[in-house]
Structures are given as structure tokens and as C-alpha cells.
Amino acid sequence: MAALLGGAAMAAPIAAELPDVVAQDVARFTALLGSPLAERRIEGVQGLSNLKHWPAEDALLRLLADPAPGVQRAVLLALGRLGSAKSVPHLIRLLDHASWERRQNAWLALCRLTALDLPAQPSQPWQQWWESGAATN
Numbered sequence: 136m137a138a139l140l141g142g143a144a145m146a147a148p149i150a151a152e153l154p155d156v157v158a159q160d161v162a163r164f165t166a167l168l169g170s171p172l173a174e175r176r177i178e179g180v181q182g183l184s185n186l187k188h189w190p191a192e193d194a195l196l197r198l199l200a201d202p203a204p205g206v207q208r209a210v211l212l213a214l215g216r217l218g219s220a221k222s223v224p225h226l227i228r229l230l231d232h233a234s235w236e237r238r239q240n241a242w243l244a245l246c247r248l249t250a251l252d253l254p255a256q257p258s259q260p261w262q263q264w265w266e267s268g269a270a271t272n
Contacts, residue, residue: 211243
């Protein structure tokens, strides 16, 4: 390929001029998280999740309080993909939420993050596991 472009010396400057597509996508999806439209916030969450952009975890945790149920669902699914130990206490608290769907998605995210299969209800087994420091072993 470099020979077609005039040698290796010419290929390096061309590559340096190309935009960082991933950084552009991350910036676009992160901006969508602040949209007034729930559909756009969902798009932002799903985009960051598909990129597995772990630095977005804090922003996603803030969106757990979003007024739109669709955004909350997208966040829970995303945290199941890219969450870390930082997400676990938030997910455990949601096991006691009034909404069955919210509880179920929180439980699925916890199972995926931890590879445990503790019951969804009550939340005490999860809380005891977390407090025992099992996540640090």
C-alpha cells in the first residue's frame, strides 16, 4: 500500500492527517447525553456502550436519575457492558426500586458485571457480598 502512495515516507503524513474517528464518535455521543430529547440521550448512551467507552461510566451513573424510563433502561444495559466496581453499589440500590423493569435490568447488569447469580430479590445477598469485599478479591 505504501508503494502505491509513493513510499513509506509519504504514507506517514497521510495517516497523521486523518481524523481520529473514535474520538469524534465519543465526543458526539457524549454531547447527546445532555440533549433535551430522551431519544437523543438514549442514542448517546447506546453509542458509548457500543464503543465500550469506560470513561463514560460517571456520566452514565448520573443518568440513572433521568426522568425518561427509556434512558434509565439504556443506562442499565450500558452499565452491564462497561460498568466497573463503581457501578455496583448503584445497581444494588436499584434492586429495591418500585419498578419491576428497573429492578430486573439492575439485576441483569449486576450478574453480567460480577459473574454471580445471586437472587434479584431481596437485595440483601448482593449487599452482603459487596460489603464482604468480595469484589476486590
